[in-house]
Amino acid sequence: MTGYHTDIEADTIANSNFRKVLYTAPHSQLVLMSLLPGEEIGMEVHPNIDQFFRFEAGRGKAVLNGEETIFEANDVIVVPAGTNHNIINTSTSEPLKLYTVYSPANHPAGTIHPTKAEAIAGEALYEKH
Numbered sequence: 001m002t003g004y005h006t007d008i009e010a011d012t013i014a015n016s017n018f019r020k021v022l023y024t025a026p027h028s029q030l031v032l033m034s035l036l037p038g039e040e041i042g043m044e045v046h047p048n049i050d051q052f053f054r055f056e057a058g059r060g061k062a063v064l065n066g067e068e069t070i071f072e073a074n075d076v077i078v079v080p081a082g083t084n085h086n087i088i089n090t091s092t093s094e095p096l097k098l099y100t101v102y103s104p105a106n107h108p109a110g111t112i113h114p115t116k117a118e119a120i121a122g123e124a125l126y127e128k129h
Contacts, residue, residue, distance in 0.1 A: 029105035058096035
Protein backbone atom coordinates (compact mmCIF):
# COMPACT_ATOMS: atom_id res chain seq x y z
CA MET A 1 0.00 0.00 0.00
CA THR A 2 1.19 3.48 -0.79
CA GLY A 3 0.93 5.66 2.29
CA TYR A 4 -0.20 4.41 5.68
CA HIS A 5 -3.46 3.16 7.21
CA THR A 6 -4.30 2.38 10.83
CA ASP A 7 -6.94 2.72 13.53
CA ILE A 8 -5.24 5.74 15.07
CA GLU A 9 -7.52 5.90 18.11
CA ALA A 10 -6.89 2.25 19.05
CA ASP A 11 -3.14 2.58 18.41
CA THR A 12 -2.94 5.75 20.50
CA ILE A 13 -4.88 4.30 23.44
CA ALA A 14 -2.81 1.07 23.38
CA ASN A 15 0.55 2.87 23.19
CA SER A 16 2.56 2.99 26.42
CA ASN A 17 5.77 4.41 24.90
CA PHE A 18 6.74 8.01 25.56
CA ARG A 19 7.33 8.29 21.80
CA LYS A 20 6.73 5.87 18.93
CA VAL A 21 7.10 6.92 15.30
CA LEU A 22 4.44 5.12 13.25
CA TYR A 23 5.06 6.50 9.79
CA THR A 24 7.46 8.89 8.10
CA ALA A 25 6.57 10.42 4.73
CA PRO A 26 8.63 12.84 2.65
CA HIS A 27 6.97 15.92 4.24
CA SER A 28 5.31 14.70 7.45
CA GLN A 29 5.55 12.21 10.29
CA LEU A 30 2.96 10.46 12.49
CA VAL A 31 4.03 9.83 16.10
CA LEU A 32 2.25 8.29 19.11
CA MET A 33 2.98 9.57 22.61
CA SER A 34 1.99 8.61 26.14
CA LEU A 35 2.79 10.90 29.06
CA LEU A 36 2.72 9.53 32.59
CA PRO A 37 0.72 11.39 35.27
CA GLY A 38 2.44 14.72 35.90
CA GLU A 39 4.87 14.20 32.97
CA GLU A 40 5.49 16.78 30.28
CA ILE A 41 7.18 16.84 26.91
CA GLY A 42 9.31 19.78 28.01
CA MET A 43 9.52 23.26 26.52
CA GLU A 44 10.78 23.09 22.96
CA VAL A 45 10.68 24.97 19.68
CA HIS A 46 10.90 23.66 16.12
CA PRO A 47 12.05 26.56 13.91
CA ASN A 48 10.93 24.94 10.64
CA ILE A 49 8.34 22.36 11.72
CA ASP A 50 4.59 22.74 12.19
CA GLN A 51 3.07 20.31 14.69
CA PHE A 52 -0.48 19.00 15.17
CA PHE A 53 -1.53 17.30 18.45
CA ARG A 54 -4.68 15.19 18.92
CA PHE A 55 -5.51 14.01 22.44
CA GLU A 56 -7.31 10.66 22.67
CA ALA A 57 -7.39 10.09 26.45
CA GLY A 58 -6.62 12.17 29.52
CA ARG A 59 -6.37 15.88 30.04
CA GLY A 60 -3.63 18.41 30.26
CA LYS A 61 -2.25 21.82 29.55
CA ALA A 62 -0.54 23.22 26.47
CA VAL A 63 1.80 26.19 26.80
CA LEU A 64 2.43 28.08 23.54
CA ASN A 65 4.67 31.14 23.76
CA GLY A 66 3.72 31.47 27.44
CA GLU A 67 -0.05 31.22 26.85
CA GLU A 68 -1.71 28.29 28.64
CA THR A 69 -4.62 26.28 27.20
CA ILE A 70 -6.39 23.46 29.04
CA PHE A 71 -7.39 20.49 26.87
CA GLU A 72 -9.04 17.08 27.20
CA ALA A 73 -9.68 14.00 25.08
CA ASN A 74 -10.84 14.76 21.51
CA ASP A 75 -9.22 18.23 21.49
CA VAL A 76 -6.47 19.32 19.13
CA ILE A 77 -3.67 21.86 19.37
CA VAL A 78 -1.79 23.17 16.32
CA VAL A 79 1.68 24.58 16.94
CA PRO A 80 3.10 26.72 14.12
CA ALA A 81 6.83 26.54 13.39
CA GLY A 82 8.88 28.81 15.65
CA THR A 83 6.48 28.59 18.62
CA ASN A 84 7.88 27.72 22.05
CA HIS A 85 5.62 24.96 23.32
CA ASN A 86 5.10 22.32 25.98
CA ILE A 87 2.43 19.65 26.55
CA ILE A 88 1.82 18.72 30.19
CA ASN A 89 -0.23 15.85 31.62
CA THR A 90 -2.02 17.51 34.54
CA SER A 91 -3.53 14.25 35.85
CA THR A 92 -2.14 12.68 39.00
CA SER A 93 -3.48 9.23 38.10
CA GLU A 94 -3.98 8.74 34.34
CA PRO A 95 -1.64 8.76 31.37
CA LEU A 96 -2.18 11.30 28.59
CA LYS A 97 -2.57 9.51 25.24
CA LEU A 98 -1.96 11.54 22.11
CA TYR A 99 -0.65 11.48 18.60
CA THR A 100 1.18 14.21 16.80
CA VAL A 101 1.93 15.01 13.17
CA TYR A 102 5.15 16.84 12.37
CA SER A 103 5.52 18.61 9.04
CA PRO A 104 8.24 17.99 7.99
CA ALA A 105 9.42 14.94 9.96
CA ASN A 106 11.31 15.54 13.22
CA HIS A 107 12.58 12.10 14.33
CA PRO A 108 14.40 9.27 12.57
CA ALA A 109 11.94 6.83 10.97
CA GLY A 110 11.10 3.92 13.27
CA THR A 111 12.13 5.71 16.47
CA ILE A 112 10.73 4.21 19.68
CA HIS A 113 11.52 5.76 23.07
CA PRO A 114 9.80 3.81 25.87
CA THR A 115 10.50 6.56 28.43
CA LYS A 116 11.16 10.29 28.46
CA ALA A 117 14.72 9.64 29.72
CA GLU A 118 15.37 7.42 26.69
CA ALA A 119 13.87 10.11 24.43
CA ILE A 120 16.22 12.74 25.85
CA ALA A 121 19.23 10.43 25.43
CA GLY A 122 18.15 9.47 21.91
CA GLU A 123 17.63 13.05 20.83
CA ALA A 124 21.07 14.04 22.11
CA LEU A 125 22.56 11.18 20.09
CA TYR A 126 20.94 11.99 16.76
CA GLU A 127 21.28 15.77 17.15
CA LYS A 128 25.06 15.31 17.09
CA HIS A 129 24.92 13.76 13.61
